[in-house]
Amino acid sequence: MLIYQTLDNVIKELYKRFLIPLYIPVLFLTTLFLIFNSKENKNYSSRKITIFLFNFFIIVFSEISLKFIGQLTFENYLIFSLPVILIFFLLLNFVYQFKFKYKNNFYK
DSSP states (O other): OOHHHHHHHHHHHHEEEEEEEHHHHHHHHHHGGGGGGTTSSTTEEEEEHHHHHHHHHHHHHHHHHHHOOSSOHHHHHHHHHHHHHHHHHHHHHHHHHHHHHHHHHHOO
16 A cells, blocks of 8 residues: 555656646747737737637646546556656647648749
8 A cells, every 4th residue: 555655656756747838839839829910910819818818727637637637547557657648639630730821822
């Protein structure tokens, strides 16, 4: 029993020290999506609020996910890989939108 509690504490501490900081680039990348809308756009304020709420939920999830960490199970692997997956997909989306948005401007 004591070994499992110690193992749980070690896993939680590793999660706090190594994976919680990976949510900072996720927050940064989601905020970068404001670049693609000008302030004169009608949807700018709603997009700004949407990005704010998304970032808020990411912060809340990163703190709540600490409670879900336990012994080594499939859920732990999913929670551990989530920030890396989010960073990967946000970078792909950012590169795709950048190429799509500014492709025609380079050739004029």
